Amino acid sequence: MDDGIERHLAAGRHARAFDLVVPAYKDRVFRLAYSILKDRAAAEDAAQETFVRIWKALPGFDGRAALGTWIYAITRNTCLMELRRRRPTVSFDDPDSTEAQHAAASIATGPAEDPEHDNLLRLVEALPRNQQEAVRLFYLEDRSYETVAEQLGMPLGTVKNLLHRARKRLMGLARPDEVKAA
Amino acid sequence: MNEMSFAGPCADCEHDLVELLEGSLGPERARVIRLHVESCPRCRAWRAEFAAIDAGLAAALPRPALSADFEHRLQARIATLPRPVNRSDLRASADREHERLVDTLRRGARRHALLDGIGSAAVAISVLAAARVLVEQTGALPLLLEGPQRLVILGGIGTAVALAALAWTAVRSRLPLAG
Numbered sequence: 001m002d003d004g005i006e007r008h009l010a011a012g013r014h015a016r017a018f019d020l021v022v023p024a025y026k027d028r029v030f031r032l033a034y035s036i037l038k039d040r041a042a043a044e045d046a047a048q049e050t051f052v053r054i055w056k057a058l059p060g061f062d063g064r065a066a067l068g069t070w071i072y073a074i075t076r077n078t079c080l081m082e083l084r085r086r087r088p089t090v091s092f093d094d095p096d097s098t099e100a101q102h103a104a105a106s107i108a109t110g111p112a113e114d115p116e117h118d119n120l121l122r123l124v125e126a127l128p129r130n131q132q133e134a135v136r137l138f139y140l141e142d143r144s145y146e147t148v149a150e151q152l153g154m155p156l157g158t159v160k161n162l163l164h165r166a167r168k169r170l171m172g173l174a175r176p177d178e179v180k181a182a
Numbered sequence: 183m184n185e186m187s188f189a190g191p192c193a194d195c196e197h198d199l200v201e202l203l204e205g206s207l208g209p210e211r212a213r214v215i216r217l218h219v220e221s222c223p224r225c226r227a228w229r230a231e232f233a234a235i236d237a238g239l240a241a242a243l244p245r246p247a248l249s250a251d252f253e254h255r256l257q258a259r260i261a262t263l264p265r266p267v268n269r270s271d272l273r274a275s276a277d278r279e280h281e282r283l284v285d286t287l288r289r290g291a292r293r294h295a296l297l298d299g300i301g302s303a304a305v306a307i308s309v310l311a312a313a314r315v316l317v318e319q320t321g322a323l324p325l326l327l328e329g330p331q332r333l334v335i336l337g338g339i340g341t342a343v344a345l346a347a348l349a350w351t352a353v354r355s356r357l358p359l360a361g
Contacts, residue, residue: 022256026252030248043246044248044249047248052256057266135239143240164197167239168190
């Protein structure tokens with residue numbers, strides 16, 4: 001798929017290249033945005049903004065990085081700007097805060113009102129941000145370490161370590177009684 | 183947070199256990215680890231717990247999808263934006279500008295050369311006409327040119343020509359003649 005896009009780019013047919021970029025990358029861009037923003041509507045807005053930026057920047061794409069790497073970097077920057085924009089209003093103590101609403105929405109959109117799943121989602125929320133992002137993306141991308149590494153712009157080994165530490169931490173958090181007993 | 187306080191798996195088996203569960207462990211190492219797990223309750227318990235967390239996460243984490251009209255909305259938004267400028271278009275535009283500039287400079291240089299030629303010819307004709315009038319009126323110039331003052335007379339004529347050329351140059355630089 002990227003071959004066709006790169007042929008159009010090399011020939012200066014940016015609008016046609018863009019028409020291929022959107023269907024090829026929209027889902028992965030959205031999932032990456034969701035793993036960072038943890039909110040479906042915000043992720044969709046970020047995906048829209050990402051593609052607008054891609055549209056504007058596509059004539060300047062020089063092919064030094066792989067197209068996917070370039071697109072994911074734009075996605076991450078867009079999401080981080082959104083997080084930075086939200087930051088002044090973040091307060092976990094305030095139930096009306098945007099972040100708290102996002103966390104609640106994230107839990108509420110789970111596949112079932114299963115108390116175990118609900119509890120697990122709360123534990124994921126307690127992980128450090130980079131581990132949360134990696135965990136969400138890993139399961140969204142059907143457990144593909146390579147895809148997660150490409151999307152997060154990290155080496156494969158770093159992603160494996162991050163996920164391993166996250167899951168070990170979740171195992172520890174999931175058995176607090178044993179922690180106390182230990 | 184306190185996960186390290188649990189009796190985890192045997193240290194050299196932990197990563198292999200994960201790879202075994204994910205199906206990425208080589209067949210020989212997988213056979214060794216399977217045999218070990220059968221005889222090691224700690225590794226067996228840890229493997230079961232890891233598998234449970236893994237399955238739990240896969241089931242519990244939301245899997246949102248894009249709205250059906252995502253592309254339609256995007257295309258509507260893109261349609262309102264100016265078309266981005268191609269690098270090749272920018273390069274062609276710069277090339278055209280450069281060509282235009284070089285052409286203007288060439289035409290200016292040609293016009294200057296033509297004006298210089300006309301000016302020089304006019305000065306020379308004026309000097310010759312003045313000399314002729316002088317000779318006709320006095321009739322003494324041929325005698326002067328043959329006498330001892332010959333050098334002074336010729337020097338005077340040369341100085342007059344040089345001053346006329348300087349005057350032409352000065353006048354031309356003040357006039358808007360450049361292209």
